[in-house]
Amino acid sequence: MGGFDDHVAMMGDWMPPNPSPRAFFSAAWGDDISSRSILESPAENKTDDKDWMRIGGASDQLTKSNPFADQKMSSRGGLLERMAARAGFNAPRLNTESIRPADLLLDPDVRSPYLTIPPGLSPTSLLESPVFLANSLVQPSPTTGKIPFAPGSSSRSSTLITESSDKSRNFFEDISSSSFAFKPIAESSPSLFFGAASKQSFPSIEVSVQPENTLHCQSAEPAKVQSQSAEHSPPPDDQQDEDADQRGGGDTMAGGGAPSDDGYNWRKYGQKQVKGSEYPRSYYKCTHPNCPVKKKVERSHEGHITEIIYKGAHNHPKPPPNRRSVIGSSNLTTEMQLDTADQAGTQIGADGDPMWTIMQKETAGGSHDWRNGNLEVGGEFNGPNSLQGQIGAHFESGDAVDGCSTFTNEEDEDDRGTHGSESLGYDGEGDESDSKRRFVMHLSIFYKIKPGLFSVLLQKKERRD
DNA sequence: AGCCTTTGACCAGCG
DNA sequence: TCGCTGGTCAAAGGC
Numbered sequence: 001m002g003g004f005d006d007h008v009a010m011m012g013d014w015m016p017p018n019p020s021p022r023a024f025f026s027a028a029w030g031d032d033i034s035s036r037s038i039l040e041s042p043a044e045n046k047t048d049d050k051d052w053m054r055i056g057g058a059s060d061q062l063t064k065s066n067p068f069a070d071q072k073m074s075s076r077g078g079l080l081e082r083m084a085a086r087a088g089f090n091a092p093r094l095n096t097e098s099i100r101p102a103d104l105l106l107d108p109d110v111r112s113p114y115l116t117i118p119p120g121l122s123p124t125s126l127l128e129s130p131v132f133l134a135n136s137l138v139q140p141s142p143t144t145g146k147i148p149f150a151p152g153s154s155s156r157s158s159t160l161i162t163e164s165s166d167k168s169r170n171f172f173e174d175i176s177s178s179s180f181a182f183k184p185i186a187e188s189s190p191s192l193f194f195g196a197a198s199k200q201s202f203p204s205i206e207v208s209v210q211p212e213n214t215l216h217c218q219s220a221e222p223a224k225v226q227s228q229s230a231e232h233s234p235p236p237d238d239q240q241d242e243d244a245d246q247r248g249g250g251d252t253m254a255g256g257g258a259p260s261d262d263g264y265n266w267r268k269y270g271q272k273q274v275k276g277s278e279y280p281r282s283y284y285k286c287t288h289p290n291c292p293v294k295k296k297v298e299r300s301h302e303g304h305i306t307e308i309i310y311k312g313a314h315n316h317p318k319p320p321p322n323r324r325s326v327i328g329s330s331n332l333t334t335e336m337q338l339d340t341a342d343q344a345g346t347q348i349g350a351d352g353d354p355m356w357t358i359m360q361k362e363t364a365g366g367s368h369d370w371r372n373g374n375l376e377v378g379g380e381f382n383g384p385n386s387l388q389g390q391i392g393a394h395f396e397s398g399d400a401v402d403g404c405s406t407f408t409n410e411e412d413e414d415d416r417g418t419h420g421s422e423s424l425g426y427d428g429e430g431d432e433s434d435s436k437r438r439f440v441m442h443l444s445i446f447y448k449i450k451p452g453l454f455s456v457l458l459q460k461k462e463r464r465d
Numbered sequence: 466a467g468c469c470t471t472t473g474a475c476c477a478g479c480g
Numbered sequence: 481t482c483g484c485t486g487g488t489c490a491a492a493g494g495c
Contacts, residue, residue, distance in 0.1 A: 268470055270488055283487070287468085296487090 263318040264288065266295065274298075279306055288316045 266284040274281045279298045286293040293312040299305045 265468095267468080269490090271471075272486070272488095275485060281486085282470095285488095294487095 264291075264293070264314060265319055286312075286314060288314070288319070291315055 265287040267287045268282055268284050270283040271280050272283070277298055279300050282297045282299070284295045284297065285291075291312075291314055293310065293314050295311065296307075296309040297305060298307040
């Protein structure tokens with residue numbers, strides 16, 4: 001239960017910054033929306049962390065570029081973490097903040113419940129979701145595990161620059177006319193990885209996108225959450241994550257850094273308050289002998305992980321799962337992170353060039369700073385390695401489309417890894433109508449928009465095309 | 466006993 | 481050269 005409630009609460013926090021559906025649609029339909037794509041934002045990526053790859057949103061970046069960042073910053077943590085912790089993936093946050101037009105802010109209507117977009121949910125993700133995308137897209141992704149990163153993959157630069165893929169489109173205009181108030185968004189913070197990934201062969205960047213909804217769902221389905229749900233009562237979400245984190249149980253692994261997080265064992269070797277970051281940063285090393293992988297984790301005071309950055313690649317297989325099973329939900333997280341780490345590191349590891357991968361970042365307040373959010377639209381699918389593909393994969397696993405249940409079940413996927421090769425429901429191209437229906441459903445679910453409305457919009461769109 | 470966390474100190478890079 | 485900052489080391493303590 002708490003999950004849902006939290007979710008709501010969270011929503012409230014970051015509501016303002018809701019991701020723009022427009023972007024979402026744009027991506028989906030590829031309309032030509034003149035407006036700049038959400039992704040457009042220049043590379044802010046301060047991710048210049050040379051060797052490190054960031055996966056999570058970095059609050060800083062967003063923050064800096066985004067006027068609304070402040071708000072979020074104040075409230076970061078929470079949801080994303082939970083998600084990450086439970087699901088094992090991070091939900092990239094939409095940059096909508098930057099995107100969100102003044103209108104939205106001003107216009108109360110915009111906040112209509114129907115328009116709310118779940119935090120952490122990236123429309124792109126949805127789009128990328130296996131359900132919508134051909135499996136082919138997802139499959140090749142390293143994330144999916146089908147394609148190992150090429151060791152040599154260049155990417156040394158950890159910086160992910162976001163390039164918008166120019167997918168902006170106008171679908172929303174239509175929508176706007178209909179009933180939505182979505183408007184073009186001005187800027188979008190660059191998506192760290194996605195852009196970069198797409199442009200560069202960013203091997204390890206892996207972002208798992210998961211809609212909060214999923215989380216909610218999990219809450220809804222205690223059975224799957226198992227121990228976690230059982231464990232906590234209070235703020236189930238937080239608590240559990242935190243607990244887990246603390247001892248490494250949580251997938252939040254970041255924090256706990258313990259073993260189960262991503263499947264690897266980590267030892268914390270330092271913690272420091274980083275300037276510019278409101279939360280302390282913890283440094284972890286993979287405990288496996290000779291394994292160069294490190295990770296930096298920022299977590300809120302509550303223990304929520306706001307960001308995880310992996311560096312290097314594991315040169316060894318995952319240790320046998322221990323708590324993971326117990327932890328249950330964390331599996332996903334684990335997987336994801338794992339994959340992330342692996343992949344990210346993998347490349348690195350090969351040449352010894354460390355790369356940091358930003359795994360996730362979340363705003364405690366509920367505002368999720370997924371700089372990644374940009375991901376949402378990342379643009380086109382760039383290939384197997386593309387983040388999107390990865391995302392899709394993750395999303396897949398976490399895909400809430402059909403219901404939360406999907407997500408929870410993910411536990412089983414542990415072994416399969418983050419991969420998302422299996423498509424949740426996408427039947428293939430042939431089933432266009434079907435896919436559309438699903439799409440609508442997705443939208444309605446994630447965006448909480450009435451399905452009927454989406455259908456109408458969709459039809460309208462089609463006619464136009 | 467082993468492993469991990471905590472935490473202050475140290476070191477290196479940068480302006 | 482100095483100060484700042486991020487990253488790492490290593491001793492102490494806990495589980």
